[in-house]
Amino acid sequence: ADVKEISEGLATIWTKGAVFYNPVQEFNRDLSIAVISSFIHDYKQEIKITKKGEAGTEDYKVTILEALSATGLRSIRYAKEIPGVAKVIANDISLTAVEDIKQNVIKNNVEQIVSARHCDASMLMYQHRHKNEQFDIIDLDPYGCPSQFLDSTVQAVKEGGLLLITATDMAILCGNSPETCYSKYGAIPIKIKSCHEMAVRILLQCIELHANRYSRYIVPLLSLSADFYIRVFVRVFSGAQKCKFSATKLSHIYHCTGCDSFTLQLLVTVKSDKSNHKFSIPTGPLVSKHCEQCKHPHHIGGPIWSAPIHSPEFVKKVLDNVPSSLKTYKRIEGILNVVLEELVDVPLYYTLDKLSGTLHVEMPSMMALRSALLNAGYHVSFTHMNKTSIKTDAPKKVVWDIMRCW
Ligand code: SAM
Structure with missing residues (x-):
């Protein structure tokens, strides 16, 4: 051979x-x-x-x-x-x-x-x-x-x-x-x-x-x-x-079959009384059967890890400390810089094409959408997993309202 x-x-x-x-x-x-x-x-x-x-x-x-x-x-x-x-x-x-x-x-x-x-x-x-x-x-x-x-x-x-x-x-x-x-x-x-x-x-x-x-x-x-x-x-x-x-650290995902929006529901929550932790199981579906934005039904997935991933x-x-001798040094540096900026407490992300397609509005520039969310008082970041997407802690309704006003 x-x-x-x-x-x-x-x-x-x-x-x-x-x-x-x-x-x-x-x-x-x-x-x-x-x-x-x-x-x-x-x-x-x-x-x-x-x-x-x-x-x-x-x-x-x-x-x-x-x-x-x-x-x-x-x-x-x-x-x-x-x-x-x-x-x-x-x-x-x-x-x-x-x-x-x-x-x-x-x-x-x-x-x-x-x-x-x-x-x-x-x-x-x-x-x-x-x-x-x-x-x-x-x-x-x-x-x-x-x-x-x-x-x-x-x-x-x-x-x-x-x-x-x-x-x-x-x-x-x-x-x-x-x-x-x-x-x-x-x-x-x-x-x-x-x-x-x-x-x-x-x-x-x-x-x-x-x-x-x-x-x-x-x-x-x-x-x-x-x-x-x-x-x-x-x-x-x-x-x-x-x-x-x-x-x-685990959640179910409620995913809207109409507009691709998502809501997470923790499997168990913890109430901390200093060293005395109490755990409680949700008493019912906290997310309704239908999406409040577009009224389509939700699919339920998971459980997924919903604690920080980095x-x-x-x-x-x-x-x-990345050795500059590595052939893919530039790519490593680029990805890790984006990772460092990612919001650690916000699982999942929205993609701009899906957001604008769902709402039938022109696709805003990434900078414009980021600025609008920041001006509304929320956090926002890129993710290394998709170039045209955003992570934000803004509620769905806020994201939708900003997009509708475009
Ligand atoms: N790590 C390697 C690299 O960086 O080039 C590539 C590994 S390759 C994707 C997967 C290897 O796993 C194959 O060589 C295969 O023979 C071996 N493999 C598959 N099942 C295995 C098992 N049960 N125990 C040990 N090796 C196994």
Whole structure:
């Protein structure tokens, strides 16, 4: 078979062509390098502080598992381009892939750091679910849906460790087959203009639910939609008390079948009396059956993650430290700048074409609509997921009134 030589970042790999390699995913790999580099810096500091005095904390050795590695390219790049990585395991179920990984590791002189494994990803992670064997970082980059791997992944990551998870089954997550999405992710998606953000939020709720089974919960650092996939970067922590709040981070979506507007309803609300939290379940549908703007019926979807999907503090750190040597540096910088501006407490967004189409008005310029909402006293931002869309905390009625006056 023809052998292809591929150079990306500091790695050069060879593959026989039967093993998966997608050049478009260079952005995904570059971004992951930037995120892991920033994460490791803080994580090592935290370990030094929380385990002060314990042996091995001074020069803590970070271990990464790439559970679905194909050619080994990503693992080799992590070893060569991220300072402070002590060990990377590049695993694949395909023997041909593992042969490629082994050769590529030798040719790139990273045998001291990267080792190849030939195992089912879930089996390997179950073998590493006990405290002393867990990984600091796990990268899951499957074909399509990652959900079959989540039960083992959430157990095999260390306390405060990082998960990097891709999903490429966008048609399912965006509502083309709600029943399939439910069986894979445990949520009903809706065909809505902001479906890419909905997809991210369905994946986050799915990871959280898997983590909850082991009294663990997630904290999203960065969640992106790019090209044909979504990618989330989340930390995993333990705490049965904290898991009680998981239901307060989830909402059902009421989506109007006429005008594409949406309203969220939390599954459970929390009343805080300092340390004494009381949880309450809504007593009835708080959103009416029909949309108050256009009178069409609502579809109900979800549950989706309705808490923040990024940590602006972390995103800022990544942005300040993205290595300018990365080929997709400009794109990373551009996307992260938009992400930093996104309203973190406002799930989903409106697209300008749908808004004006629904109301039969001329499409306003983005600047004009933004100014009108700001002048009315509301917050507004772009989103990296769609160039001609806005996020706003203005009530639907206000958005509609502004559009009607256009
Ligand atoms: N991460 C790679 C990269 O950045 O180039 C691409 C991974 S590719 C999309 C998915 C890989 O998962 C394939 O090589 C496939 O053989 C492997 N795979 C599929 N099911 C698996 C399983 N259950 N356990 C381990 N590997 C698996």
